[in-house]
Amino acid sequence: MRIMLQALLHALCGIAGFWFVSSPDQAVPPAEVQPSLKKSAKPIASARYSAPLPLASEAGLAQLTPEDWAEAIHPVSQARLHELPVMLRGLLRNPFPEVRRRLLHPLFERWAALDHAGALAALRGIPSPQDKQSALRAILGVWTKSDADAAWQYITDMEDDSVLQEAGIEILLGLNAGADPLRYAAWAGQLDDVFLREKALVQIGDGWMQKDPQGALAAALTAEPARLRDYLLSKVCHRDGVDHAAGLETVAQLPTQAERSRLSEEWLGAFANAKPQEAFQWLLGHADRAELQKAAGTLGGILAVKTKTIAELRALALQLPAGPLRDAFVARAADEWASAGRSLAGAQDLLSLCGPCLERESAQETILQPKWENRPTD
Amino acid sequence: MLPYCRLLTTTSLCFALGAFAGWWCGPSATAPGVANATAGPAPILPGTTSPAAKPPPFTSAAASMEWVRARMQKGDTTAAERFFHHDAGLTDEQRIGLARELMQNARRMDPHVLARIILGLPRGQAADTLLWRLVSDWSTNDAEAALLFIETLPPDRLNTVGVLTNSAFGLSRLPAERVLALAARLDDHGRSYLAEGLVGFADQAGSWRNTAAILAKLNGPSPPDAISAEWMLGMRLAEIAPQSLESQLTTETDPAKRDKLLQGYAHETGRNDPPRGLEMDARIQDPKVREKHIKYHTEHWLESDRTAALAWLRSPAAAQLMDREQRAKLLRTYHLEAVR
Numbered sequence: 001m002r003i004m005l006q007a008l009l010h011a012l013c014g015i016a017g018f019w020f021v022s023s024p025d026q027a028v029p030p031a032e033v034q035p036s037l038k039k040s041a042k043p044i045a046s047a048r049y050s051a052p053l054p055l056a057s058e059a060g061l062a063q064l065t066p067e068d069w070a071e072a073i074h075p076v077s078q079a080r081l082h083e084l085p086v087m088l089r090g091l092l093r094n095p096f097p098e099v100r101r102r103l104l105h106p107l108f109e110r111w112a113a114l115d116h117a118g119a120l121a122a123l124r125g126i127p128s129p130q131d132k133q134s135a136l137r138a139i140l141g142v143w144t145k146s147d148a149d150a151a152w153q154y155i156t157d158m159e160d161d162s163v164l165q166e167a168g169i170e171i172l173l174g175l176n177a178g179a180d181p182l183r184y185a186a187w188a189g190q191l192d193d194v195f196l197r198e199k200a201l202v203q204i205g206d207g208w209m210q211k212d213p214q215g216a217l218a219a220a221l222t223a224e225p226a227r228l229r230d231y232l233l234s235k236v237c238h239r240d241g242v243d244h245a246a247g248l249e250t251v252a253q254l255p256t257q258a259e260r261s262r263l264s265e266e267w268l269g270a271f272a273n274a275k276p277q278e279a280f281q282w283l284l285g286h287a288d289r290a291e292l293q294k295a296a297g298t299l300g301g302i303l304a305v306k307t308k309t310i311a312e313l314r315a316l317a318l319q320l321p322a323g324p325l326r327d328a329f330v331a332r333a334a335d336e337w338a339s340a341g342r343s344l345a346g347a348q349d350l351l352s353l354c355g356p357c358l359e360r361e362s363a364q365e366t367i368l369q370p371k372w373e374n375r376p377t378d
Numbered sequence: 379m380l381p382y383c384r385l386l387t388t389t390s391l392c393f394a395l396g397a398f399a400g401w402w403c404g405p406s407a408t409a410p411g412v413a414n415a416t417a418g419p420a421p422i423l424p425g426t427t428s429p430a431a432k433p434p435p436f437t438s439a440a441a442s443m444e445w446v447r448a449r450m451q452k453g454d455t456t457a458a459e460r461f462f463h464h465d466a467g468l469t470d471e472q473r474i475g476l477a478r479e480l481m482q483n484a485r486r487m488d489p490h491v492l493a494r495i496i497l498g499l500p501r502g503q504a505a506d507t508l509l510w511r512l513v514s515d516w517s518t519n520d521a522e523a524a525l526l527f528i529e530t531l532p533p534d535r536l537n538t539v540g541v542l543t544n545s546a547f548g549l550s551r552l553p554a555e556r557v558l559a560l561a562a563r564l565d566d567h568g569r570s571y572l573a574e575g576l577v578g579f580a581d582q583a584g585s586w587r588n589t590a591a592i593l594a595k596l597n598g599p600s601p602p603d604a605i606s607a608e609w610m611l612g613m614r615l616a617e618i619a620p621q622s623l624e625s626q627l628t629t630e631t632d633p634a635k636r637d638k639l640l641q642g643y644a645h646e647t648g649r650n651d652p653p654r655g656l657e658m659d660a661r662i663q664d665p666k667v668r669e670k671h672i673k674y675h676t677e678h679w680l681e682s683d684r685t686a687a688l689a690w691l692r693s694p695a696a697a698q699l700m701d702r703e704q705r706a707k708l709l710r711t712y713h714l715e716a717v718r
Binding site: 101163194195197 | 447450451453455485486487488489490516518519520521522523548550551552580581582584585586587588589615618619622650651652653654677680681682683684685686711712713
């Protein structure tokens with residue numbers, strides 16, 4: 001019996017040895033790998049399997065994944081000053097940009113709270129511009145609470161890194177401009193660099209629309225510079241809680257037909273996405289306005305997605321007076337109906353309500369595409 | 379020798395013999411040619427294999443993604459790659475479907491892993507599109523690492539709009555000398571795509587001071603079929619600072635560059651205001667481009683204010699800008715005749 005057991009043990013050891021070197025993964029010859037790709041997570045992954053590391057250690061931070069990064073927030077935000085450089089090194093070794101972005105924020109918030117100058121010095125040593133920007137955002141967040149003027153001065157004086165400087169301006173505008181957007185807009189309007197001016201105005205506009213969309217809409221027509229007015233009018237329609245009918249009335253007051261046409265399309269599209277029936281009723285009430293032709297097409301496209309039957313769409317279309325608006329509405333609706341994989345016969349039926357025009361030709365082209373050949377016609 | 383020591387020695391010997399047998403049999407288990415016959419297995423990282431779980435049989439891309447996420451929670455950050463080994467048995471279509479799913483979840487993935495997977499896919503439109511999405515996403519989140527990856531791409535994948543224009547959003551944040559080192563590896567098309575992308579994103583990322591420093595040294599001839607930096611500059615400035623563009627048009631001394639600036643300006647202006655765009659189109663020097671612009675803007679006008687556009691098409695102003703046949707064709711679409 002003992003001999004049998006020993007024989008079995010030896011056989012098992014032999015099998016284990018065989019398995020050890022010939023597991024399926026190792027049998028696959030690695031294909032040629034580009035040098036830059038070879039250097040990623042290998043040491044991290046290997047170490048990870050062997051033993052878990054303290055989360056806040058250099059190696060621990062280097063190994064965090066998008067699945068478990070949040071566990072490190074607490075240790076990072078409670079770290080002592082001398083631990084922060086080590087943590088930063090670990091984080092910068094982490095291969096996941098998302099993990100770095102998320103954790104650089106609490107790390108630099110903590111650093112800025114404990115040693116403001118040290119945090120700024122450490123920030124400048126970060127190689128990735130996006131990581132640098134995440135760190136700067138955290139530092140400026142802390143700094144503006146205690147001394148916003150000094151924070152602005154620091155950014156204004158940063159002449160050796162124009163990319164970081166402009167990121168800093170955007171961050172500071174995001175933190176401060178909401179309190180008095182028009183004052184900051186006046187400042188931005190004087191910037192000579194047109195691209196920086198645009199970035200600043202977008203930042204101011206976004207902050208304003210987020211904080212008070214109705215207020216932004218009310219002030220949009222008179223906002224200066226004119227580029228801010230354009231930006232607000234083209235974007236505020238997509239914000240929750242904004243009154244689309246009021247916005248469309250504001251747009252109707254614009255001086256040029258081209259502006260009214262372009263912005264009505266934007267607004268009616270946003271209206272239709274939020275309240276499709278109300279948007280249609282609004283168009284019906286203003287169907288005598290030539291500048292709404294393009295907007296009618298956009299509405300037709302959205303309603304084609306939101307409406308269940310072609311009969312409903314037909315009924316809606318027939319409420320519009322014959323002419324450019326109805327044609328645009330019908331053609332775009334038929335186009336969307338066909339593109340969404342619904343009945344081609346239905347799309348053709350709807351398109352029969354459309355007069356001769358470019359929109360009709362375009363929809364016809366969509367419906368007759370060879371790729372639909374195998375689709376049932378009704 | 380104690381009995382236990384003897385037992386230990388003999389079992390160790392058996393283990394070693396087994397290991398030798400395994401080593402001996404291992405390579406021949408995969409017959410030469412089998413690996414090559416399966417289109418390009420994704421490379422694997424040596425050293426991460428032994429504790430790695432084998433992926434479950436493929437049922438759907440979403441189910442595989444769930445498994446990848448579960449493995450990543452255990453620290454197995456390269457798990458996704460094992461679906462792409464030839465012994466996982468996925469078809470090319472399944473591999474592409476799964477790669478798409480992984481790209482949808484790119485924020486949860488190590489971009490190096492995604493890069494290896496995508497470069498291992500069979501070449502084609504689907505793989506190229508994934509590569510373009512990867513470089514766009516990667517350079518947006520980590521321009522430095524993305525640049526290191528982009529630099530290793532072979533010329534036929536590197537010198538493409540998809541790679542260079544898409545990555546410009548992130549690359550514009552890097553120091554000019556780093557981007558110029560990449561530019562030195564590019565052909566004329568590649569440099570043109572990069573320049574176009576840098577200008578296109580100038581109001582969203584980086585800084586114009588940095589971008590201008592790059593462009594100053596990228597300033598070679600644009601191939602005729604590429605969009606030039608001037609064209610893109612005209613387009614961007616038309617929207618954000620038309621007055622600044624007007625003065626650039628006045629001061630630009632190179633007629634070719636001036637015409638490209640004007641083309642971009644007219645293109646963008648006419649999208650928002652077709653009659654004004656048509657006025658600008660008339661000033662474009664390149665006859666082919668002028669004709670294309672006029673057709674585009676007239677059609678755009680017909681779709682945004684038909685009544686006014688048809689009246690214009692039948693007017694002497696249109697007769698000066700478009701040839702008779704072109705006008706007649708558009709008017710016939712509306713069952714109308716040209717006046718003269």
